[in-house]
Amino acid sequence: MKRYRLLVIFLTITSTIAYGQTTMQKAIAKAWPASVRMWGYDTATKQQMSAQFSAVVVSAEGDILTAAHTSTPGKTYRVMFPDGKEAIALALGKIEMADDPTIPDVSMMKIITPGTWPYAEMGYSSSLQLNQPCISIAYPESLNQALPGVRLGIITSLGNERGFLQSTCAMEPGDSGGPLFDELGRVIGIHSAISVEESLNYEIPVDLFRKYRTALATAKKYNAFPANADNVGKDPLQMRVNTPPAFSTAKNACLLITSQVKDKQENIYGTVISPFYVISKSSMVGSEPVIHINNKTFKAAIIRRDREKDLVLLKMDAPVKDGISLAKVKPDSISFKQLGQFLVSPRLDTANAVSIVSTLPFSLPKINSTGFLGASIAQKSGPLLLTFVRKNSPAAANDLKVGDEVISINNVTLHKAENFTAALQQSWPGDTITISLKREGSIYTKQVVLDEKPKIPATHPAEMFAGGKSSRRDGFERVFAHDAFLAPNQCGGPVFDAAGNFMGINIARYSRTSTLAIPSEIIREFMQELAF
Known part of the structure; x- marks a missing residue:
């Protein structure tokens, strides 16, 4: 009888998770085609005229909802759909209060390119409930991808003192103007602003667009709510609140690694590959790693490092139970159907991090992770003369000077x-380059050890989240993003789906909205190269 009760409980939990996941994935599939990337665009010169932002198309004729701080009435904008279609839109009306231009942040546009366009249904913000799940589909600028990222959250305020909805769907620059959807794939809000904490995200209620849709059809800026107001109506569908599920998974597959890296002790998670191996984030594991299991410590041998993937393979003398079996690692990649799939990342010191698959796998060029010289040249033709040498940089330490001509690297x-x-x-960082220069007619050569790029002090709330970004967070051939809030020292561990299938290894906290994971098939290939 006891076993029967446990079976019923298990089936109830798994069916609830499956129902919630299926509901979310259906909503994403419905809303995805209408979620667009945009920027200001000069149709004469064909030049981008503003930073990118996000928006949503809400009619087949091309009506667009976005945030007022992204648009200027009468200006033209480039509209980019996820399927590759493009169009030109004209900015129409927007509402910015005279005494506070940041509210209510309401704006509409209209596609002027002839055609019929994918669109999302508008919902009703008046019918929302606290803790109701919601979905963001938008384009974070930091990732600079042609396809949007998907994030899951809940509604935490139905209207704050400034009139915004509040959700836990994390935003960052580039997401502004993007849509927030309910479980039916209907637009319920538009992204406006954030606070420092990742869970504090402010949304423009969609009912404001319903109320002032007629007024917003005129290309002008309103410094007060228009006198002409439409009937908002009532939501014909009563939503049921289904909060995202909590998960548990075998934490034995995740362990702590400590080591000295550049005279600093680093803590990082590791992923146990049964029975003797551990994979982790190479740039945060020093030459003499120590593994911590059940209040005991073990030295581990470094078998291999892969700088491009930022992976390190360690071997222990004693076996560990409940690690990941290579035979069970799936070789298949993440597909569109898996966007919105629930994920869980074990954390050793707190509750597991629950997230969803945000993107398809993509490559991320090496930008922040390049070696730092600390010298620059003018981007013009002619001799390659150093125009700037940063104080206390590798270039300065090696006596490179402004006016030196760079001959070769x-x-x-x-x-x-x-x-x-x-x-x-x-x-x-850490590489030694040979640089030849000419000074006063003489050629000289220096061997310069490159450093990490200096960290720029944060000035925007999107850069101030707890724990910050991983130092090594790009230069990956193939990763996918999910929306777990992990600290950099909580990377290196595994990420599973709701059924406990190994999906990959968390390799970097990239931004406020995105944690990056190396897919399981890449991990499988990494291990198979050693001919186990």
Whole structure:
């Protein structure tokens, strides 16, 4: 009888998770085609005229909802759909209060390119409930991808003192103007602003767009709510609140690794590959790693490092139970149907992090992770003269000076300014480069050890979240993003789906909205290269 009760409980939990996941994935499939990337666009010169932002199309004729702080009435904008379609839109009306232009942040646009367009249904913000699940589909600027990222959250306020809804769907620059959807794939809000904490995100209620849709059809800025108001109506569908499920998973597959890296003790998670191996984030594991299991410590041998993937393979003398079996690692990749799939990342010191698959796998160029020289040249034709040498940089430490002409890097002659940048982008922090320069007619050569790029002090709330970003967070051939709030030292561990299938290894906290994971098939290949 006891076993029967446990079976009923298990089936109830798994069916609830499956129902919630299926509901979310259906909503994403419905809403995805209408979630667009945009920027200001000069149709004469065909030039981008503003930073990118997000928006949503809400009619086949091309009506667009977005945030007022992204638009200027009468200006033209480029509209990019997830399926590759493009169009031009004209900014129409927007509402910004005279005494506070940041509210209510309401704006509409209209596609002027002839055609019939994918669109999302508008919901009703008046019928929302606290803790109701919601979905963001928008384009974070930091990832700079042509396809949007998906994030899951709940409604935490039905209207704050400034009139905004509040949700836990994390935003960052680029997401502004993007849509917030309910479980039916209907637009319930538009992204407006954030606070420092990842869970504090402010949304424009969709009912404001319903109320002032007629007024907003005129290309003008309103400094007060328009006198002409439409009937908002009532939601014909009563939503049921289904809060995202809590998960548990075997934490034995995740353990703690400590080591000294550049005279600093680093703590990082590791993923146990049964029975003797551990994979972790290489850039945060030193030469003499110590593994912590059940209040005991064990030294581990480094078998292999892969700098491109930022993976390190360790071997222990004693076996560990409940690790990941290579035979059970799926070789298949993440598909569109898996967007919105629930994920769980074990955390050793607190509750597991629940998230969803936000993106399809993509490559991320090496930008922040390139080696740092601390010297720059002008982007113009002619001799490649150093125009700036940063104080206390590797360049300064090696006596490079403004006015020196760069001849070659690593014995490759440089002919154009872009060759200088490209040569440095091939390097990593800690690499030694050979740079030849000309000064006062004489050629001299230096061996310079490159450093990490200096951290820029945060000035925007999107850069101030707890724990911050991973130092090594790009330069990956293949990763996918999910919306778990992990600290950099909580990377290196595994990420599973709701059924406990191994999906990959968390490799970096990239931004306020995104944690990056290396897919399971890449981990499988990494291990198979060792011919186990």
